[in-house]
Amino acid sequence: MSITETKIALGPCTIATLASPNAAVLVDQYCSHLQCQVLASETLTAAAAGQWGCPGLAGTRYWLLGNIHGRPWLRIVEDAQAQPIAPLSRAGWMSLEVLVEDPDALADTLASSPFEVLRPAADLELSDKIRAVQVQGPCGELLYLTRIADEVPPFQLPQAQCAVDHLFIPVLASRDRSAALTLYEELAQHQGLSFDTKVTVVNQLRGLPLEQQHPLATLQLADNTLIEIDQLGDLAEAPRQDxxxxxxxxxxxxxxxRLPAGAKAHCHGEAPYQGRRSCTIYGHDGERIELIER
Structure with missing residues (x-):
């Protein structure tokens, strides 16, 4: 049965979370340079902080950011202990692929910003219908600012409705793509794709030949979103701190x-939950995954 003929239980990917001791500054940077809007500003409840495995963050502020149409895709949390990391240094969430209208023009505007353009915008090896520029953000996060010009079968991908639209592919750095993929296949209730391809920005940051191939996996999610898993060597373990x-x-x-059987369910009234059941689990590479029932 093809993806289009079956219901996908997981997705869309909705919100990425960043933490910073200077969260208000980070919010301003995303609003000033990546055209985000502040959709909500709240105090983190003890229940939400506990769900994330970080009870010490209860009472801190967080901001929910989204595009000009009001679609949220980024949450920034005040966290006195959070420090920027070196990209590609540890297992877990590696980068965020964000839908944009014009990666070339956007890259030009970032030249003197806190977002470092790592490579010029270019078409992907996978398809000339996908063009992206890779950027490093202030927390050490990688952003792939990507335009989808047309359909790219077998993938179901969205096209931007504004200059900087929303998150549509979170990318995981994994020690073992097959083991990492298994959990997401179980959640989505269908199988992903595995293949090898070059990831130029990874090769550049790791000092590898630019044409070197890497084992990748992708899994189609609902609402024209995906998850990508990049298998890399020499990754530190993702830390967990209370x-x-x-x-x-x-x-x-x-x-x-539906939340996985056995998961501890929570109900939070604030955005982005609005009373829906949610839980936090951890993936094969220690990545923190938040699941929110539709």
């Missing part, structure tokens, strides 16, 4: 038909 989410990309949230 009082900090840590630097880099701390967590990615997904909608799901």
């Amino acid at each position: 009082n900090s989410l840590g630097g880099g990309i701390a967590m990615v949230s997904f909608e799901i038909d």
Whole structure:
């Protein structure tokens, strides 16, 4: 049965979470340079902090950011212990692929910003219908700012409705793509694809030949979103701290038909939950995964 003929239980990927001791500054940087809007600003409840495995963050502030149409895709949390990380240094969430209208023009505007353009915009080896520029953010997070010009079968991908639209592919750095993929296949209730391809920005940052291939996996999610898993060597273990989410990309949230059996369910009234049941689990590479029932 093809993806289009079956219901996908997982997705869309909705919100990435970053933590910073200077969260208000980080919010301003995303709003000023990546055209985000502040959709909500709240105090983190003890229940939400506990769900994330970080009870020490209760009472801190967080901001929910989204595009000009009001679609949220980024949450920034005040976290005194979080420090930027070196990209590609540890297992877990590696980068965020964000839908944009014009990666070339956007890259030009970032030249004197806190977002470092790592490579010029270019078409992907996978398809000339996908063009992206790779950027390093202030927390050590990688951003792939990507335009989808047309359909790219067998993938179901969205096209931008504004200059900087929303997160549509979180990318995981994994020690073992097959083991990492298994959990997401179980959540989505269908199988992913595995293949090898070059990832130029990875090769550049790791000092490898630019044409070197890497084992990858992708899994189609609902609402024209995906998850990508890049298998890399020499990755440190993702840390867990009661009082900090840590630097880099701390967590990615997904909608799901039903929380996994045995997961501890929570109900939070604030955005982005609005009373829906949610839980936090951990993937094969220690990545923090938040699941929110539709």
